[in-house]
Amino acid sequence: MIAAIPAFTEDEAQANAAFEALLWALSRPGQIRTLPAPGESGLIAALIDRECKVFCADPLLMPAVLRTGAEIAEADRADHLFLGEMRDLSVLDQLRLGSDLYPDEGATVIARARLGEGQALRLKGPGIDGSMSLRVSGLPDGLWHKRADLIRYPMGFELILLDGDRLAALPRSTLVEVL
Amino acid sequence: MSLSDLAKPWAAMSYGFLDASAKRELRRKMVKAVAVPGCQMPYASREVPMARGWGTGGLQVSLTLINPKSVVKVIDQGADDSVNAASIRRFLARVSGAMTTTDTLTASLIQSRHRIPEEKLSDNQVLVLQVPNPEPLRPVQPNMSIARQMHADADYSRMWLQLYEQIVCSGRVMQGASYPSLVNGRHVMTPSPIPRWDVPKLHMAEHLTILSAGREKRLFAVPPFTRVEPLVFDDVPFQVEDHADLSCYRSGARGFFMNEIPQDDGTSQYELSDSEYGVKTIRDREGDPVRFGETWYKNGKFS
Numbered sequence: 405m406i407a408a409i410p411a412f413t414e415d416e417a418q419a420n421a422a423f424e425a426l427l428w429a430l431s432r433p434g435q436i437r438t439l440p441a442p443g444e445s446g447l448i449a450a451l452i453d454r455e456c457k458v459f460c461a462d463p464l465l466m467p468a469v470l471r472t473g474a475e476i477a478e479a480d481r482a483d484h485l486f487l488g489e490m491r492d493l494s495v496l497d498q499l500r501l502g503s504d505l506y507p508d509e510g511a512t513v514i515a516r517a518r519l520g521e522g523q524a525l526r527l528k529g530p531g532i533d534g535s536m537s538l539r540v541s542g543l544p545d546g547l548w549h550k551r552a553d554l555i556r557y558p559m560g561f562e563l564i565l566l567d568g569d570r571l572a573a574l575p576r577s578t579l580v581e582v583l
Numbered sequence: 584m585s586l587s588d589l590a591k592p593w594a595a596m597s598y599g600f601l602d603a604s605a606k607r608e609l610r611r612k613m614v615k616a617v618a619v620p621g622c623q624m625p626y627a628s629r630e631v632p633m634a635r636g637w638g639t640g641g642l643q644v645s646l647t648l649i650n651p652k653s654v655v656k657v658i659d660q661g662a663d664d665s666v667n668a669a670s671i672r673r674f675l676a677r678v679s680g681a682m683t684t685t686d687t688l689t690a691s692l693i694q695s696r697h698r699i700p701e702e703k704l705s706d707n708q709v710l711v712l713q714v715p716n717p718e719p720l721r722p723v724q725p726n727m728s729i730a731r732q733m734h735a736d737a738d739y740s741r742m743w744l745q746l747y748e749q750i751v752c753s754g755r756v757m758q759g760a761s762y763p764s765l766v767n768g769r770h771v772m773t774p775s776p777i778p779r780w781d782v783p784k785l786h787m788a789e790h791l792t793i794l795s796a797g798r799e800k801r802l803f804a805v806p807p808f809t810r811v812e813p814l815v816f817d818d819v820p821f822q823v824e825d826h827a828d829l830s831c832y833r834s835g836a837r838g839f840f841m842n843e844i845p846q847d848d849g850t851s852q853y854e855l856s857d858s859e860y861g862v863k864t865i866r867d868r869e870g871d872p873v874r875f876g877e878t879w880y881k882n883g884k885f886s
Contacts, residue, residue, distance in 0.1 A: 409680040410596045412651050416603070420650045423610050427648075430617045431791045431806040432706075451614070453607045471589065483611075504735035508615040508624045530620050530767050530809035533787075558619045558769065575618035577767060 415449060422446025426564065429573040434527045434536035436519055442569040444486055444514060448472060451512070457481050461495070462488030487515040490543055493550050499561050507558040510576065517542040519567040529578040537583075538572060540565060548580050599646045600678040605629045609647040609802075613793060616804040621766025621811075622734070623717050628800040638671055639797030641694045641713035645675055648692055648709060653681040656690035661698040661840070661856035668696070685859045688876045697760065699781040701839050701857040702876035704790035706807060712775040714796035717803065719763040719773040739771050742814055750819060759824075765812045772803055774811070780823045780840045784879050785811040827883025831855040834864035838883030 418440050425437035426447065439446045444465055452458060454473040459482035460466050469476070469486065479485060480498040487495065502510035522541020525548065528534075543565075551574075554560065560576025574580065597603060605627070612626040631639050631646070649655065655675050659668035663685040671694060676683050684690050687700040694711040704710060720730040723741035733739070742763055749757040760776035764785070774782055775794055785792060785805050795802040805811055815821045830837040832844075832852045839860065841853035855861035860878075867873045879885060 410594060410598045410600075410678060412598045412680070413591075413594075415591070416598045417650070419603070419606070420648075424648070424650075427613060427617065427791070430614060432808075450610055451607055453604050455604070455608065456611075467584075471584070505731055507619045507622055508612065510615070510618075512611075512614060531617075531806040533808045558622055560618075562614060562618050577618060577620060 418446050419449040423450040425571055426450065426573065429564075429571050430531075430562070430575050432531045433529065433574050433578040434525075434532065434538040434572060436570050436572050439566075439569045439571055444468070444566065447514060447564070447566075448486075452484060457483050459485040459495075462486055464488075483509070483511055485511055485513045487513060490515045490517075490547070493544050493546060496547075496550050496554060499554065501554060501556075501559040501561060504559060507560075507576075510559060511561045512564065513561055514564045514566065515543070517565040517567060519565060519570055519572055524583040526581040526583055527574070527578050528581070529575075531575075532578070540572075548582050551580065596678070598679065599649050600631065600674075601629060601643065601646045605643070606647045609643060612802055613644070613647075613804065616793065616802055617791070617806050619770070620806055620809050621764075621770035621772040621803055623772075623801040623803045625801055628797050631797075632674070633671075635798040636715060637667060638694070638696055638713040640795035640799075640802065641696070641711045641797070642671060642674075643797060644711045644793050644795045644802065645671075645692060645694045646678070648711075649675060649679040649681050651680045652691075653679070654689055654691045655681050655683050656685060656687060656693045656700075657683075657695070658693070658698060658700070658858075659696045661700075661842075662858040664858060685862070687859060688874060697776045697778075698840070698856060699777055699784045701855075701860045701878050701880065703879055704788065706789045708790045710790055710792045712777070712792060712794045714773070714775040714794045714801075715798070716761070717773060717794070717796040717799050717801045719761070719771050734770060737769060739765075739814075742771060743816075746814060746816070750816075756815075756819065756822075762821075763814050765810075765814060766805060767809050768812075770803075771814065772805075778824055778840060779813070779821070780826065780880075782811070782813050782821075783823070783885050787811075823885070826853075827880075829853045831861055831864070834861040835868070836861060836864040838880055839878070 421440040429437045452472045456474040457477035458474040459479045500511045527536045563574040612624045657668045657672040659665040687702040696713045724730045761773040792805040813821045840856045844852045
């Protein structure tokens, strides 16, 4: 018999709310959701622990990642990649894309971008009723062609874009058309 | 960094029963499951205070998603009041402080065994289905390593052969529950043992569905607006159960999925499988103010 309901701690609340936003954004690509706090901290709390191999390009995020106990890995071994501001596409060439047998081994890439301005994209695929448009800027040129080249469904990677406390996600199942 | 920075204050139990690392693993797998609709993702499947095979997979997903603002509905074969559903609902409320409901319209998180409610789910609801056997290929390929290779190759010929054999032997497709369905044009999944009646409810739905098998340690998902096509031949259309003309002996509701209750004289009576919809119909008849949601089936026809 439980005497009282276990406490919904601050950590727990942040991780739960961040994941709720992430799950919504992944289920409905192109829709922008709000995280409980700006930046990657919520996603780190929700997803990362000692079982993860993390590539972290942003030195300011390194303390938060190290605190989780995750193994710091090179991009070709990492399952979660925190790229911060993406400067070039070279890291994408090393991404783990999983296999046809185990698509879940494909990486999750978290990068910063500005949502709602810049390049217009048309998205199609699961989670989208017809098509959806999204404007993104602050990403390197040629990213969308590179992404299309890399993804051989069901192999591929998930791209999560953060703009302050706003988040959009592009799972591998989404077709991106640059307008 | 010191040791005390890394430690957390002692607590008798984590929020939502599962410890934080179990939840993070489930979250990572849910991310991948949503990204590759219908593809089975392996996960660790922790112990919960319930025997494997009684909904532990669904329970672990629910415990990960739940927060104090959630409103939880749990159904077992359509009924809110069966022992299994009532126990799971009480457990979820006890370890999370979430509210519970039986009304499909007000629930934010619906855990279900083998039914999808008759009222349409909306985009702010998540449906969690308990899955006993996540592998649609098991009847034709008992070796799960080979079955995984067949999924990788999208080699589903034996599934078609199985359906063909049923049509040749019996004159119709005999598969009742867990009708194999092609998700997003790529992976064949079992929709869990929901009746054929419920399979069209997954196709291009507004809600997210997560299917989780605790004993078999795999979960998969159907995101909103995703194609879920039952395997059929061009000249043998998919048919749902012939319940459109049955009416419920308790509520009088017509055109929904029914439970058959055999009678002593050899005849049958029928009652609504979705118990809450039956309760609503009865309360409406008695003049109580009741809010009905839009239903997937109207006059026994899927619309």
